Structure formats: C-alpha cells, structure tokens
Amino acid sequence: MTSTSTNSGRPKAAAEGAPRRRSRGSTALASERREHLVRLAADLFAEKGFQATTVRNIAEEAGILSGSLYHHFDSKESIVDEILAGFFEEIMTAYRGVLDEGGDPRATIAGLVRIAFGTLEPHRAAITVMQNDWSYLQSMPRFAYLAKSEDEVEKMWVDAIRAGQDADLFRADIDPKLTYRMIRDTIWVAVRWFKPGGRLDAQGLADHYLKVMFDGINTH
Amino acid sequence: MTSTSTNSGRPKAAAEGAPRRRSRGSTALASERREHLVRLAADLFAEKGFQATTVRNIAEEAGILSGSLYHHFDSKESIVDEILAGFFEEIMTAYRGVLDEGGDPRATIAGLVRIAFGTLEPHRAAITVMQNDWSYLQSMPRFAYLAKSEDEVEKMWVDAIRAGQDADLFRADIDPKLTYRMIRDTIWVAVRWFKPGGRLDAQGLADHYLKVMFDGINTH
DNA sequence: CCTGGTCGAACAAGCGATTGGGCGCACCCG
DNA sequence: CGGGTGCGCCCAATCGCTTGTTCGACCAGG
Numbered sequence: 001m002t003s004t005s006t007n008s009g010r011p012k013a014a015a016e017g018a019p020r021r022r023s024r025g026s027t028a029l030a031s032e033r034r035e036h037l038v039r040l041a042a043d044l045f046a047e048k049g050f051q052a053t054t055v056r057n058i059a060e061e062a063g064i065l066s067g068s069l070y071h072h073f074d075s076k077e078s079i080v081d082e083i084l085a086g087f088f089e090e091i092m093t094a095y096r097g098v099l100d101e102g103g104d105p106r107a108t109i110a111g112l113v114r115i116a117f118g119t120l121e122p123h124r125a126a127i128t129v130m131q132n133d134w135s136y137l138q139s140m141p142r143f144a145y146l147a148k149s150e151d152e153v154e155k156m157w158v159d160a161i162r163a164g165q166d167a168d169l170f171r172a173d174i175d176p177k178l179t180y181r182m183i184r185d186t187i188w189v190a191v192r193w194f195k196p197g198g199r200l201d202a203q204g205l206a207d208h209y210l211k212v213m214f215d216g217i218n219t220h
Numbered sequence: 221m222t223s224t225s226t227n228s229g230r231p232k233a234a235a236e237g238a239p240r241r242r243s244r245g246s247t248a249l250a251s252e253r254r255e256h257l258v259r260l261a262a263d264l265f266a267e268k269g270f271q272a273t274t275v276r277n278i279a280e281e282a283g284i285l286s287g288s289l290y291h292h293f294d295s296k297e298s299i300v301d302e303i304l305a306g307f308f309e310e311i312m313t314a315y316r317g318v319l320d321e322g323g324d325p326r327a328t329i330a331g332l333v334r335i336a337f338g339t340l341e342p343h344r345a346a347i348t349v350m351q352n353d354w355s356y357l358q359s360m361p362r363f364a365y366l367a368k369s370e371d372e373v374e375k376m377w378v379d380a381i382r383a384g385q386d387a388d389l390f391r392a393d394i395d396p397k398l399t400y401r402m403i404r405d406t407i408w409v410a411v412r413w414f415k416p417g418g419r420l421d422a423q424g425l426a427d428h429y430l431k432v433m434f435d436g437i438n439t440h
Numbered sequence: 441c442c443t444g445g446t447c448g449a450a451c452a453a454g455c456g457a458t459t460g461g462g463c464g465c466a467c468c469c470g
Numbered sequence: 471c472g473g474g475t476g477c478g479c480c481c482a483a484t485c486g487c488t489t490g491t492t493c494g495a496c497c498a499g500g
Contacts, residue, residue, distance in 0.1 A: 051272055055490060068446050132352055135268060170437045178428055182406055189405040216436035217390045288480050
C-alpha cells in the first residue's frame, strides 16, 4: 500500500477498477460534471502531454479554481488513469473482436490496423500521454498495468504476423516483433499531426498505410 | 549522495582523467569540462526529455551543485540548444551528401533512411527532445530555426519521393508528404525502444525497414 | 437540513536562476 | 626560487515563482 496518500478519509468509494454501476437510488450519473472535467483534461493532455499540463490549466479551462478539482478527483494521476484505462479497455476489446472473426492473417492485420487508426480521434489524449510520458508513468507502480496490457497487445500482433508467415502470405525474411513495433509506432505517432476534419480521415489514413505496408512503395 | 563531502578541493571529478595540456588564455570556448557536462545532460534528456529534466538532475549526475552549472552555461535552454544545433548541422550535411551523389531516387531514399537510422545512437538526446518537447520549443523564438531546418529536410525527402514517382519507380497513388511523415516518424520514434548493443544495430534496423518500405510485407 | 460544488487561502516541495565568495592550480615576474 | 596573480571550477545560500494538494467556509437547491 505505498500508493498515494489516501489520507483524510474522504468516502470517495475509491477510484478502483470496478465500473460504476448505479449505486443506490439517487443519481444514475456517475456525475456528469466529473465526466465533463475528464474530457477537458483529456483535451489538454492531448495538446501538451500529462506532465506538461498543470491542474491549474485544467481548472482554468473549466472555469473554476484548482482546489475545486479535488472535490471530483483525489489526484491528477487519477484523472489520467481514468483516461488510459478506458483507452486500453476499448482497444483490447476491439482487437479481440477481430481475432475472434478468424479471417486469414492478412485480413486480421488489416483489421487491427484499421482499429488502431480508428482510435486516433476518440483517444487522442491517451495516445499522446503514452508517447510523451510513458517512461514517467512506468516509474510509478500504479501504472504498471500499462506495460502488462502492452505486452498482451504485442502478442496479438506478433502471433498474427507469424501466422501470416506460416501461411506464406507474409514474407519469411521479416522479423515479426520488429515489424509489429514499426507498424505500431507508425500509427500512434500520427496523433501528432493528425487533425480530425482534415484532408484525410482516420480510415483514409488506414487505407493509405495498408497499401504501403502490404505492397511497399515500389512499383511492381 | 549528499555525503559529508569535504567541501574544499575536488574530491570527486572521478570520471575525468587527464587534466590535459594548457590551452593558453583564449580557449575556443570548447572547454573539456563543458563538453563532458553536455554529454551528461544529453543522457538525461534522452531518458526523460527536456522539460522533465531539472538542472539539479544534471548537476547531481555531475557530482556538483546546480548553481555551478551556470558557470558553464547561461541557461538550461542553451544546453539543449547546443545539442539540437549539433544534431541538425550533422544530419543536414549528411543528407546533402546523399543528394549530391545523384543516384536514382530509390538509392537516394535508401541513403536518407540509412542516415536517419544512423543518428539514432549518437543523437538519442536530440531526437528524444524533438519528440517530447517539440511544441514547447516551438513556443520560444530562440528555437524558431528548428522549424526552418525541418522544412528544409521535408523538402529533400518529398522531392526525392516525387522524383521516384516521376521515374515510375514509386507508385503514383501514395501521397509524398504523407509518406515522408510516416517514414520520418517511424524512424525517430524508434529511439524510444532502440538500445545500442541489442539484437540489432541501427543499420540492421535500417535494412529491415527498407525491405518492408520498398516491397511491403506480402509475399510476391 | 443535507449534499454537491465551489471559493479562497494556504502549504511544502521543487523549480530555474543569481550571487558572492573560496579553493587550488598554472602561470609569470622578480 | 618564491610570492603574486588570474582563472577555472565549485559551494552555499537565496531569490521569486510554480507545482500538486489540503481544508475550512460558503452558497445554492431540493
């Protein structure tokens, strides 16, 4: 129990894992005010990263004072935790859906790529934070689950690539792990310049990338 | 390491050996000590980024107090400036060398890719900083030259890609600018997991990437 | 009255930066 | 040879500011 202070027994019901179900009679809302604040924070994280965003930034964006934030969250970390956890939950579910479809490896990889690109817009903040503040988060036990989830994701991709090689769909002279990393990095890093509503939407990007990834940039 | 250091004299200074020859009154400003400090700072920047690294971190790594750093540098920014400027100078020179060789577009792109991967090891700090703190640096007039250099680099790549398309070496249905960005980002972002001395060195990475980029992962 | 939400003020810790002084060494002049 | 001087390098202390966080008071509305 090193964890964060946790002192001053605020009956906060803990920010612990279990998704909030309707608790007791009043208010189905897990506080829509709170949700709104998370969205505001996410926008700032997406712009500048987690460490570079101050609680006063967030509060100002919401039109309140920094201290008031602590009525809704018990720390700045718990805000980003909520964002990251939601992201991983969603993407892993989507990934598993593709795997369960059981198409050929080429279709599987294409599916994974499309999903990943699809998260670019709704999960800008989480992706930005993971890129900018990964090493910082890794130094905190609280976020150890991130590495675990990332490992699981890597396994999905690598297995699909290997399956493709075994089926002679993908060339045998590429390194599955290395190839996965390159695909992953190429997709996530796009969060830096991708702006929704631009010339190309996320799926357009995905199509463009799939072309290049499967067949290369050479003419044939 | 607060140790009751005997304040007087130079108890530490371990690493450094060779108090070297005398260099008359007017040194070229390239003090050895200073260079050493820049390297230490670079290592920290490479680990955590620029903003996340404090001057006290740097000083501690060098076994001195933070104030002492200001005998060598006039600000934390000037340290990173030195690192970034050196990086751009080197890579742009190398890029121009490839262009001047005047090979076909395919050879040119391959050359650029190899150079970029080659900087991964010696310029980890600069690349990390550019990824983590780009927007922060951009907000300071002092670092406006970064955007300028980046534009020039982009032009080199895009021109080479376009030339390849005109010569029917690269497929016409890829977007040159988009393709450049993906190549660039994929290479630089590798700085996050690339560790010198690992299974693959930088040139091995480059070769693998060129294979995939030119011909894709499909079998043919 | 209770409860959710906020203010306003403060806190300790840490930040980049500045200052003045002191040490020890290489050098020069006598 | 020896005392003086300049300089590279560092310490110690401190400045003004920002950080995340705490906490009592207050104010609405059901």
